[in-house]
């Protein structure tokens with residue numbers, strides 16, 4: 001492979017040259033299928049673009065997911081975010097990246113009364129049994145350390161490939177990592193992804209230097225790195241690596257580790273965990289717009305204490321991934337070489353992992369109900385409530401965003417029997433608990449359009465994010481996870497303030513929140529034989545990472 005090989009981190013290619021160099025053979029695209037080529041089996045969920053359905057390809061019998069592309073405003077035509085996702089997915093081919101197999105078109109029937117309806121487009125991807133977020137919420141799932149290592153290796157390989165292809169994912173989170181019952185993990189949801197300009201990450205050099213500005217309004221808040229929370233625009237692949245750190249921590253403790261309730265709170269709990277920024281641990285932070293009025297009480301960070309249960313290898317990797325300094329934050333290539341993966345217990349092989357009951361992000365309600373019915377776990381664990389502010393935290397907020405300090409949850413998943421019983425409140429997920437109002441950080445400056453020179457504009461309107469790169473309400477988080485359609489959104493508590501200050505924007509937000517609350521899902525069970533059908537196709541090649 002020559003310079004153009006992204007895996008080699010080769011020479012600079014323009015996005016166009018890259019696309020040309022990576023075109024899949026024409027024969028692999030046979031035009032759009034018709035929706036009638038698929039037997040729709042039931043609704044899986046609903047995302048920003050539209051519903052996701054489970055279906056079976058009539059020709060091959062394979063199970064697939066059909067993601068309907070919703071035209072929020074027909075006059076705007078095909079959504080740019082969907083176009084971007086399709087364009088990028090067509091270029092990508094890696095065992096740990098969700099594959100776009102087909103596009104299907106549906107021509108709605110024309111009735112006498114209705115006007116002619118536009119065709120509906122569906123993205124067709126292989127069906128995956130779980131997303132990581134749903135899986136972690138399933139009370140019958142217990143992650144072992146070899147299993148976590150196995151998922152981490154796959155995640156890092158997928159990201160190494162993406163970054164070597166000069167693509168930023170920009171929405172790294174557990175809900176966007178799909179897992180099947182063959183132990184394969186795939187990175188999904190490229191609706192926020194984009195090409196970036198600049199060098200690919202080099203061994204030993206972290207994410208390197210950013211070459212140009214992009215919108216800072218990306219990444220779901222709980223997974224958003226400190227530099228974005230402080231409005232760095234010239235960011236790099238390091239933003240995705242922070243998300244990997246959050247996902248890694250989430251797999252260890254069994255729930256999100258940094259569940260901030262606002263951007264301000266998010267920074268506070270990051271500082272609790274990683275220490276407050278200094279010129280040494282976060283060079284350049286003083287120049288960031290969001291740092292202007294930042295005056296956190298200095299603290300060291302309690303990462304080692306909070307994750308002490310998981311051993312020095314896990315702590316060391318977590319430290320590298322959750323580095324405040326985005327320039328030296330470990331890159332995917334180097335993370336794969338980390339001793340954590342070479343020391344015992346060794347990573348499991350995907351095919352050796354157990355299979356689980358289907359679990360997706362929208363199954364949370366089912367699992368929450370089930371968990372509430374569980375008796376308390378037996379006593380005798382070594383984890384539980386931390387000792388207040390004993391870990392160097394002077395923040396007004398608790399260390400983990402769940403109203404607790406120190407290590408919490410069970411070792412390797414939340415259902416390990418060694419964990420002591422959780423107080424009643426702690427059985428409730430963070431997004432359903434009350435929380436304190438965040439302390440004031442400096443107002444967010446109006447963000448720029450994502451692409452300069454009018455080449456692109458951030459039109460994605462998910463989760464309250466602004467459209468078109470105009471001025472955003474300064475202190476309101478614009479992108480929060482929508483995990484439970486009926487659970488009160490955490491930001492609803494401040495609705496009155498917002499309506500008062502920013503009436504138009506508030507109306508926008510309400511509409512989107514309402515839309516997200518009406519999401520629904522139902523599913524029919526998948527016969528086991530269907531899971532076996534694609535087994536060989538998804539099996540990863542022999543790999544030195546697995547022993």
Ligand SMILES: Nc1ncnc2c1ncn2[C@@H]1O[C@H](COP(=O)(O)OP(=O)(O)OP(=O)(O)O)[C@@H](O)[C@H]1O
Nearest residue numbers: 045047048049052065125126127128131189360361
């Ligand atoms: N290939 C797939 N197999 C199984 N389930 C899938 C698949 N693709 C998506 N889903 C389910 O559908 C949900 C929504 O999909 P996706 O995240 O791609 O849409 P989105 O519009 O980007 O959503 P969001 O706005 O929540 O990020 C996911 O949480 C996942 O559980």
